[in-house]
Amino acid sequence: MWLIVCLALLFSGSTANAAGLGEPIELFDTDKQRVVASFENTTGFQEEAQQILQSVSGRVLEFNPSLDSAMIVKIPLVPPKPIKLKSANLDAMIAEMFVIMPKKGERRPWLILHTKEYETVVVEFTEKVDQLREQVKLP
DSSP states (O other), rough: HHHHHHHHSSSOOOOOOOSOOOOOEEEEEEETTEEEEOOOHHHHHHHHHHHHHHHHHEEEOOOSSTTTTTEEEEEEEEEEEEEEEEEGGGGEEEEEEEEEEEESSSOOOEEEETTTOOOOOEEEOOSSOHHHHHHOOOO
């Protein structure tokens, strides 16, 4: 779990501000261990993030889900978005989300969420990431 927290902290540490749409969207390649692209934080990204958040199905049950060979999209949420999932005992305002998309294998994409209270939550979701992949120019 410490690896997830460290990776999340690798991205810029502040949350999005209320002026405009805040921080840019960042695409991180775990193989290259760096941000490979940045995008303007548009309403299109915010709408896609909202759809993904609405499809959260529960907490990740794996003890330490792999971050090997993955693309990670950091999306600061402006304004922070609520998430409520009674079955996972989750009721929080999400300030930024990290969509982890494995490059290969059977593992479905999953999320690392940062709350306004500076907590980290790791969850599964059901929304397809095709639109998000298109927005960040991934094949």
